[in-house]
Amino acid sequence: MNNTILAIKQRFGIIGMTKSLDHAIATAMRVASTDLSVLISGESGVGKEIFSRIIHSLSSRKHNQFIAINCGAIPEGTINSELFGHEKGSFTGATGERKGYFETVDGGTIFLDEIGEMPLDTQAFLLRVLESGEFIRVGSSKTLKTNVRVIAATNVNLLENVQRGKFREDLYYRLSTVPIKVPSLKERREDIHLLFRKFVYDFSEKYHTPPVQLDENAVKVLENYPWPGNIRELKNLAEQISVLSESRMLSAEQLLQFMPQLNNRNLPVGLSSRDAVSGFEEREILYKLLFDMKNDLNDLKSLVFELIKSNNLQMPNIPAGKLTLPGNAPGIQRGSYTQTPDYFQADAVESGFSTPAQPFYYDRTNSGEFHDNVEIVDENLNMNHIEKDAIVKALKKHNGRRREAADDLGMSERTLYRKIKQYGIEN
Numbered sequence: 001m002n003n004t005i006l007a008i009k010q011r012f013g014i015i016g017m018t019k020s021l022d023h024a025i026a027t028a029m030r031v032a033s034t035d036l037s038v039l040i041s042g043e044s045g046v047g048k049e050i051f052s053r054i055i056h057s058l059s060s061r062k063h064n065q066f067i068a069i070n071c072g073a074i075p076e077g078t079i080n081s082e083l084f085g086h087e088k089g090s091f092t093g094a095t096g097e098r099k100g101y102f103e104t105v106d107g108g109t110i111f112l113d114e115i116g117e118m119p120l121d122t123q124a125f126l127l128r129v130l131e132s133g134e135f136i137r138v139g140s141s142k143t144l145k146t147n148v149r150v151i152a153a154t155n156v157n158l159l160e161n162v163q164r165g166k167f168r169e170d171l172y173y174r175l176s177t178v179p180i181k182v183p184s185l186k187e188r189r190e191d192i193h194l195l196f197r198k199f200v201y202d203f204s205e206k207y208h209t210p211p212v213q214l215d216e217n218a219v220k221v222l223e224n225y226p227w228p229g230n231i232r233e234l235k236n237l238a239e240q241i242s243v244l245s246e247s248r249m250l251s252a253e254q255l256l257q258f259m260p261q262l263n264n265r266n267l268p269v270g271l272s273s274r275d276a277v278s279g280f281e282e283r284e285i286l287y288k289l290l291f292d293m294k295n296d297l298n299d300l301k302s303l304v305f306e307l308i309k310s311n312n313l314q315m316p317n318i319p320a321g322k323l324t325l326p327g328n329a330p331g332i333q334r335g336s337y338t339q340t341p342d343y344f345q346a347d348a349v350e351s352g353f354s355t356p357a358q359p360f361y362y363d364r365t366n367s368g369e370f371h372d373n374v375e376i377v378d379e380n381l382n383m384n385h386i387e388k389d390a391i392v393k394a395l396k397k398h399n400g401r402r403r404e405a406a407d408d409l410g411m412s413e414r415t416l417y418r419k420i421k422q423y424g425i426e427n
Contacts, residue, residue: 004029012050015198016191020183024051031178032058037130039115039175040153042182045230048153051180052111055151064108067101072117079122081138090139102135102146115152115175116161123168126150130174150175185227185234192223195231199238210248212241217252225262388423391416395425 005025008014014025031038032055040048049068056066074082081091085100101110112118118126129135130150134143152175161167185192196214204211214222227233241250241258256262394405406416419425 008054012054014047014050015195016188017194018183018188018191020181020187021191024180024182025054027178027180028054029058031055031180033060035149036177037149037175038151038178038180039158040151040180040182041158042153042155043184043228043230044155045232046182046184047231048155048182049111049113051182052109052151052153056109056111056149059109059149061107061109061149065105066109066111067105068111068113069101070113072114076119079119080125083122084125084135084137086138087140090137094139097137100135100137102129102148103144105148106146107148109149109151112150112152114154116154116156116158116167120166120168123171127168127171127174130171185230189223192227192234193219195234196222196238199235200242203239203242207242209242212238212245213249214255215249215251218250218255221252221255221262225259384423387419388425391419391423392425 002022005022008025008029009016014021028038028051038052038055040051042048052068053066056062069082071079080086081094081098081100083100083102085098085103086094088094088097112126125135129146129148133145133147135146136143158167158172158176162169162172185195193214197211200212203209229236237259241255244258245254247254390409391405394408395402398404398408402416402420403413406413409416411419
């Protein structure tokens with residue numbers, strides 16, 4: 001199998017030794033002899049179309065037509081006509097009938113790239129083709145048959161699109177009979193330098209110049225970059241350096257002059273781009289919450305110091321250590337409490353005190369109880385009384401404006417009128 005994979009790599013110009021890449025090629029080879037639908041997933045620029053061509057060239061359809069269609073590049077209003085054809089006069093500009101790709105490529109293979117960009121109504125028509133091989137031209141009522149193998153590709157998570165209602169669930173499972181994951185360039189670090197050398201040698205022959213080489217540090221810089229544009233971005237860099245660089249041996253500093261972003265490290269990331277944005281928003285909320293808590297704490301400290309000042313409460317100077325309550329304090333066991341921190345006292349000076357506030361305690365030696373005597377009031381808990389009281393307060397709050405009072409109480413204005421009459425409330 002390794003020799004066969006190597007032969008496929010040489011035939012299609014695939015460079016790389018990564019196991020995940022070999023696994024993707026092996027899967028494409030095994031499924032090629034069948035008519036199963038294949039869904040190729042991977043980031044933009046990883047070469048998904050090459051895998052569709054591998055499948056077609058190794059299948060029984062290899063002598064028939066192969067066509068690649070970018071679903072995201074066709075306008076929504078014309079994609080049905082492009083794929084399934086149309087009849088004369090079916091829409092403005094349809095001056096004659098036209099055969100669609102599913103009709104002209106009968107017996108061959110259609111590669112639908114960026115399948116996640118396909119409109120929902122077109123997805124329904126595609127599902128019918130996959131299940132029964134039938135389709136209808138735009139503006140026609142006649143059912144036509146086709147024998148086309150569909151290979152789809154996407155650079156987005158289709159399951160997430162299914163959950164958002166942007167992609168049909170039944171079509172997703174119909175397309176992904178055999179999934180193939182093409183690894184991104186950041187998952188193939190050992191292949192980056194090999195690909196770069198391949199590209200610079202190709203451009204060397206094209207422009208008749210000596211090939212560019214990299215020193216050891218420059219290679220490390222190249223491998224540590226995450227390559228969001230994948231192979232396309234690496235190929236563009238190789239061509240740029242081949243044309244613009246005066247030196248044929250580049251150091252890391254010289255390489256960074258062409259792409260300063262290469263200095264970005266390829267650190268592990270646990271979030272996708274969409275989740276990263278969501279995570280950023282969550283952090284912003286958390287920072288705001290912590291900031292508000294800090295403000296509340298400062299307000300609380302100011303309130304405590306104001307109470308101390310207004311009640312002439314003296315706080316004795318106690319050395320750093322612990323504050324111990326006196327043993328004769330009734331109702332409280334003898335124990336120790338941590339002294340107020342220095343920064344807490346410093347805030348008191350900033351608040352306007354001439355001397356820092358000190359910890360204090362109450363000594364109620366002459367009291368039989370530690371707490372003050374309170375009077376318990378028996379409140380009327382009758383629901384009608386509570387409701388009447390709430391209505392009176394709402395009317396008073398809104399200066400007798402019944403509509404605003406009703407909104408505040410969470411009831412309709414008509415219900416409020418009835419309650420006012422029921423309880424005999426004077427507005």
